[in-house]
Amino acid sequence: MTSFNPVFVYIALILYASASVCYFAGSKNRGVVRTAFVLSTAGFVFNLLALVNRAILTGRLPLANGCEFLLSFTWITVLMYLIYETRSKKKSAGGAVMLIATLLLLSVETLMSGQLDDVSPLLPALKSPWLTVHVLTAAAAYSGFTLAAGLALVQLRSTGLLPGEDMIYRIVAIAFAMLSLSIVLGAVWAEQAWGSYWSWDPKETWALITWIIYALYLHLHRQNGWKGKKASIMVIAGFVLVLFTFFGVNYLLSGLHSYALNPAMQTWSAQTS
Amino acid sequence: MASVEKIYRLISSMKTGLVLLGLIGLMSAIGTGFRPNTFFQTSLFKLMLLLLFLNMGLCTLNQLIRCMKRSSKSWGKNRLRQAGLLLLHGGVVLILVGGTVNSYFGHSGELRIVEGNKVDVARVIPTEKPVLLRLDAFKIEFNADGSPSQYYSHVSILEGNKAKGNYRISVNHPLNYGGIKAYQQSFGYLVKVRGESATGEKVEKSLHEGEFLEIPGTERTVKVYKYIPNFAPNYGMDSKTLRPDNPRIVFSVYENGKLLGVGAAPWGKRIKIDNRIYVTFKGVQPFTVLKVKSDPGLPLAAAGGVMLVTGVCLAQCLAPVGKRGKQSASSERKLEPVGGIMDGLQ
Ligand code: HEM
Helix, strand or coil: CCCCCCHHHHHHHHHHHHHHHHHHHCCCCHHHHHHHHHHHHHHHHHHHHHHHHHHHHHCCCCCCCHHHHHHHHHHHHHHHHHHHHHHHCCCCCHHHHHHHHHHHHHHHHHHCHHHHCCCCCCCHHHCCHHHHHHHHHHHHHHHHHHHHHHHHHHHHHCCCCCCCHHHHHHHHHHHHHHHHHHHHHHHHHHHHHHCCCCCCCHHHHHHHHHHHHHHHHHHHHHHCCCCHHHHHHHHHHHHHHHHHHHHHHHHHCCCCCCCCCCHHHHHHHHCCC | CHHHHHHHHHHHCHHHHHHHHHHHHHHHHHHHHHCCCCHHHCHHHHHHHHHHHHHHHHHHHHHHHHHHHCCCCCCCHHHHHHHHHHHHHHHHHHHHHHHHHHHHHCEEEEEEEECCCEEEHHHCCCCCCCEEEEEEEEEEEECCCCCEEEEEEEEEEEECCEEEEEEEEECCECEEECCEEEEEEEEEEEEEEEEECCCCCEEEEEECCCCEEECCCCCEEEEEEEEECECCHHHCCCCCCCCCCECEEEEEEEECCEEEEEEEECCCCEEEEECCEEEEEEEEEEEEEEEEEECCCHHHHHHHHHHHHHHHHHHHHCCCCCHHHCCCHHHHHHHCCCCCCCCCCC
């Protein structure tokens, strides 16, 4: 494989989309839901192929630019969901989670398709083992929050008993630990690369805001007994913040941090005076 | 007395803490949108952080005291979780302290050093005795495609007249010398130019981009406009890569402030700019730009970071929720009261 094969992403996308449709359509039909699981697993395999393809192409872990991050993020989300479904035997969140996975891959295709073929070597600032662990933990955290949001959506729609409540709490708690780790590792890396561990750039700030909303959720859930609708809305709001931290900051605000465009890193090619 | 206790409770309560946390989040969101560069330095925002520090500091202290009183019990899973929560909250407090120490006692600034020259660090950081940084060489390492793979500043440290050693600074590998850290931040070039006057007199100078060379015996001056390391016609005034594969100097010639023309010269070519007046671009002399800083709060913040991460992992991975969430967190708490920050502080 000397070039990127975009077919992997397309196939994964179509499989995720079909899985989502099957989950939604077949909520009363066991056969259809089983098909949905198979479709998800197949999509998961093609998602993995796309990642391996990138890794071989670049000779490093696929964690260094926006599209690689999204491919990893989607893959870990689906991995977590498949584990969740297998262990809990609950399938009601499948439609929502697979729909999100589909949209994430769709955004790879529409917003950053150029990055799939990009094999340019890493910028000096990105050459750090801290980057790898920082991005990996961020992807894991985001995936956990995504799964939690999928479950929370189901909670919101269902009435009566809410059996998923503690599961959501547990997933958010672990994802929160991951996000804390990611932020601290990012700070360690920033200290080494730029000489300041926190600069209040939009990416950092929004990651902090995301962290804060989940910290509030964890407190309110346990101490003030926030359950049910209020808690679910908070988990979903947290997920919206996750999305904003990734897409919004990169594409709406004049992105400072991140792989997309970083003036601090750009100076390396632009500044000769 | 009762009102003092009331105030104490108010500032150390979790409710207040959560309100503060929420406000800080909200203000940050608005701040990045409207005043990304200044908002986080305003006194209002700093006040919020101070209040959060007070609140969490007291809250954690109370918890610590309560925890120590009860230390006779054995270390079960729940105790470990309690320790985790203590570490986590204490870590946040330490990070806030570290940041504050840095903002009051830390220093940072840029040093620009031309190859072969030395600069006193005291320009940006107060030092007891003079610490000089000399740039011995600045080098860029390139990938096969001509893109930069790493930037190196080879420096020597001199205290007084004594050499204290040679160091190599590169991106992601700062120099750490007794609390002073130096980071590879940027770089640039001076251009070596020689002018020859009609009488055969020679002037030689190293000029920044944008500077002028004046030659005796003529009204004309030469402006060093830009150094292009890898000139390619379809890239215009941009360099194709940073690798000096096809170096050119873009220059312009003026007479009494009026532009006469522009040109792009290779190294060593003698260019006639007036009757028997010549200019020759001889090469470049690189300079490095280092970010130099001292941060006495860093060890505190780092300790806080380690505590935060350790604490959050201990607390969350040992979350006292029953097997795979079958048992509710709240019922668990009723079963086995977690002596906590909670007690009496709400
Ligand atoms: C800066 C952000 C903060 C973070 C990241 C944070 C994080 C956490 C986490 C993860 C928990 C465990 C939640 C659980 O699973 O029960 C927790 C518990 C707690 N936090 Fe915070 N917290 C923060 C601020 C505060 C503040 C400001 C206060 C109040 C002064 C506070 C008081 C408490 C209390 C009382 C508990 C309950 C301990 C227990 O369950 O026994 N926290 N915190």
